[in-house]
Amino acid sequence: MISIIVAIAENGAIGKNNDLLWHISGDLRMFKRITRGHTVIMGKKTYESLPRRPLRERRNIVITDLPGETIEGCEMAYSIQDAVNLCDPAEENFIIGGASVYRQFLPLADRLYITRVHKSFEADVFFPPIDPGIWELTAQEPGEVDPKLAFHYTYEVYDRRK
Numbered sequence: 001m002i003s004i005i006v007a008i009a010e011n012g013a014i015g016k017n018n019d020l021l022w023h024i025s026g027d028l029r030m031f032k033r034i035t036r037g038h039t040v041i042m043g044k045k046t047y048e049s050l051p052r053r054p055l056r057e058r059r060n061i062v063i064t065d066l067p068g069e070t071i072e073g074c075e076m077a078y079s080i081q082d083a084v085n086l087c088d089p090a091e092e093n094f095i096i097g098g099a100s101v102y103r104q105f106l107p108l109a110d111r112l113y114i115t116r117v118h119k120s121f122e123a124d125v126f127f128p129p130i131d132p133g134i135w136e137l138t139a140q141e142p143g144e145v146d147p148k149l150a151f152h153y154t155y156e157v158y159d160r161r162k
């Protein structure tokens, strides 16, 4: 099973200057809770943007075009197919970004964990629109109230329609 996990602003924005657009502690805790113990798959730029890397307590797979590139503590994939082949078929495998990797995996994914950030942001990378004909909203829950944030957010789960 392949799942995408991503936080998306109202205008589809997900990042700028190879960084996130917000710091949402509740969402980071939720990300950890959902992905802990599982395989996480990411593009090289997202890997480089992580403050602490590789992500602990998870199997890290990094996708790169550079042949022979290796990163300590990570498995490398040199194409999307390579990454798919490394997925554990008996497990949930998480695509954790960034924009280019989300775009390539969206047609292959079974489930989406979306954190909807109820605000628009200036950005240089975006998530594609989620087609309700393909994706069914199966769970929804408000994010934790955080007085440090100038916006609210909502956790959503979508499953691919049969």
Ligand SMILES: NC(=O)c1ccc[n+]([C@@H]2O[C@H](COP(=O)([O-])OP(=O)(O)OC[C@H]3O[C@@H](n4cnc5c(N)ncnc54)[C@H](OP(=O)(O)O)[C@@H]3O)[C@@H](O)[C@H]2O)c1
Binding pocket: 005, 006, 007, 008, 013, 014, 015, 016, 017, 018, 019, 020, 042, 043, 044, 045, 046, 047, 049, 063, 064, 065, 066, 077, 078, 079, 080, 096, 097, 098, 099, 100, 101, 102, 104, 125
């Ligand atoms: N809001 C969120 O939830 C969220 C989550 C994660 C990331 N982000 C944001 O997304 C942005 C990064 O996204 P991005 O699109 O610029 O970069 P990215 O997808 O993280 O990484 C792109 C890199 O991955 C490798 N790659 C991608 N597709 C490949 C393929 N088919 N075959 C081989 N290698 C492949 C290439 O690495 P090489 O250059 O090494 O060849 C490419 O340069 C950042 O702003 C980050 O903060 C947001």
